[in-house]
Amino acid sequence: MTFVFINHNVLDNLFxxxxxxxxxxxxxxxxxKFKNHKNLLLTVSMSLPIVLCMKFPIYIDQYCVHDLRQIPLFIGTLYGGWAAGAALLIISLSTRFAIYGFNSLTLVVYLVLYLATALFSIKFNRMNKKSKLxxxxxxxxxxxxLTTEIxxxxxxxxxxxxxxxFYFIMIPPVAMFFLVYxxxxxxDTIHIRSNIVKIEKMDVVSQLAASISHEVRNPLTVVKGFIELLKTPDxxxxxxxxxxxxxxxxxRTAESIISDYLAFAKPAIEKVEPILIDKEIKNLIEVIKPFANMNAVKVTNQLASGMVLVxxxxxxxxxxxxxxxxxxxMENGGELKVLSLxxxxHAIIKISDNGIGMSKEQINRYGEPYYSSKEKGTGLGSMVVLKTVQTMNGKLDIESVPSDGTTIMITLPLYNSDPVYVKEQNDSRVKLKTGYYI
Structure with missing residues (x-):
């Protein structure tokens, strides 16, 4: 009963x-770029364990030598559909025949596995999580x-x-359960985070809309007054x-405010491009000014020119x-200072206020979802900021003293247009030496 203890080759295949x-x-x-090529990425990712499982199979005894390549084939076909499954089937069979020679049993078994899984994949992707498991x-x-009988x-x-x-009928369903989970x-995590970014953006846009509508109302009131004066006789x-x-x-003032708002609120295009940070920050200061005025906050800036790729x-x-x-x-008003150098x-952006400040615990927990120093805050805004800075290959530092203010410093790499070359490495193959192998 040697199979009572998990064979290390099984653990290697699962790894x-x-x-x-x-x-x-x-x-x-x-x-x-992989966002729009999910199935291609899935195919490539699942082809690697298929090849590795065959190169390092599971040796039980001289009559029992197999591997778990069917699991990545199942996963790729269930989540990627017919096309991804067909590509994985071809990779699986080609690698098997190239390393160990042609075998009609292998061809029949894996065609049955592929066809059954591909037929089920459409229904599978409509199921909820529990049903999928x-x-x-x-x-x-x-x-x-079925394939054992064949x-x-x-x-x-x-x-x-x-x-x-034990290894090839009992373990695969258990492994599949946990891998699908x-x-x-x-x-779900990626989907939730994507929604958080959208929700946070809409929250900011809605608050800006409220402040900008207040700012636009002032010039419109003036216009209304002058139109009334134009009715004066003689x-x-x-x-x-x-x-x-x-x-x-x-x-024209009202039009300028609305234009700035629309420029910010337009849908994001997921591409990077070189920008001048001083120019962009100046535009953002104009957008935020109505909100600052509503809160009795003066905005000052000192901006140095620099180009970053974001x-x-x-x-x-x-x-x-x-x-x-x-x-x-800054609950009672104050001064917002924006500095770039x-x-x-590197390009460094500093945003400073003389507001309520942050404690050491708040600084350490900055960026955690659902943790906020604000009464009605969710912490999602700071999480989005932190993630965005990391995505831009930058670093975020915080200096703060309670009741004295906070300075947040973002460090970004300056734009460098030199190309980066990646060197590829080759791998070696290991031949099977003994046993019957499907």
Whole structure:
């Protein structure tokens, strides 16, 4: 009963699959170009454990040598559909035949696995998490029994031992259950964070809309007053022209405020481009001024020119969030200072206020979701800021003294247009030496 203890080759196979799943989510979440090529990334990620499982198979005894390559084939086909599954099937069979030679039993077994899984994939992707967990484990269990029966009928050399039942009929459904659970949790996490960013952006936009509507109302009130004056009987032509010029000037002011707001609120395009930080920050200061005026906050700036490579809309969202938070921290009014400077390799942006400040605990917990120093805050804004800075390959530092104010410093790499080259490395292959292998 040697199979009572988990064979280290089984753990190796499961490790390859787990690492490949994690690699998929790391690349999908952090590399923008993979967002629109999810199935391609899934195919590449699942092909790696398929190859590795065959190169380092599970040796039980001389009659029982197999691997767990069917698990990444199942995962890729269930989540990627027919196309991804077909690509993984071709990779699986090609690698198997290239390393160990052609085998008709292998061809039949894996065609059955692929076709059954691909047919089920459409229904699978419409299920909730609980149903996916149960049906994926049940499906692989049924298919393992079916392919075992096919192998017994097609080959006189294939034998079903206790070790085979334990490792290749009992373990795959359990492994599939936990791997699907991990995939679903990671997918939910990415989806939730994406929604948080959208919600936070809409929250900022709605607050700015309220403050800008207040700011626009002032020039419109002036315009209304001059229009009323134009109704005055016996008004001279010079006065009429003067009143009209005043009204037009106030309308241009209102138009400028609305234009700034719309420039910020337009949908983000997920691409990076070089921007001048002083120019962008000046525009953002104009956007935030109505909100600052409503809160009796004076905004001052001292901006040095510097170019950084960022997603423009994310950069705007980040800086605007920080300025908005700084204004809200000054409950009785104050001064918001915005400073930018550059050194040889970095651009530094400092946003300072003389508000309520932050304790050491608040600084340490900055960026945690659902933790906020504000009474009605969710902490999602600071989380979005921190994530955005990290995405821009930057660093965020906080200096704060309670009741004295806070300074947040963002350090970003200066734009460098030199290309980066990546060196590829080759891998080696290990041949199977003994045993019957499907």
């Amino acid at each position: 390859y699959i787990l690492v490949s799943i994690l690699m998929f989510f790391v690349l999908f979440d952090n590399v923008k 149960m049906t994926s484990a049940l499906l692989i269990f049924v298919l393992e029994l 192998a017994l009928k097609m080959s006189d050399y294939f034998k079903v031992t206790e070790a085979y039942i 991990l995939i679903e949790v990671l997918m 008004l001279s032509q010079n006065d009429k022209e003067r009143y009209i010029q005043y009204a037009l000037k106030e309308l 997603n423009t809309n994310y950069f705007r969202q980040c800086i605007l969030n920080l300025m908005k938070n700084a204004i809200e921290a 550059t050194d040889k390799n």
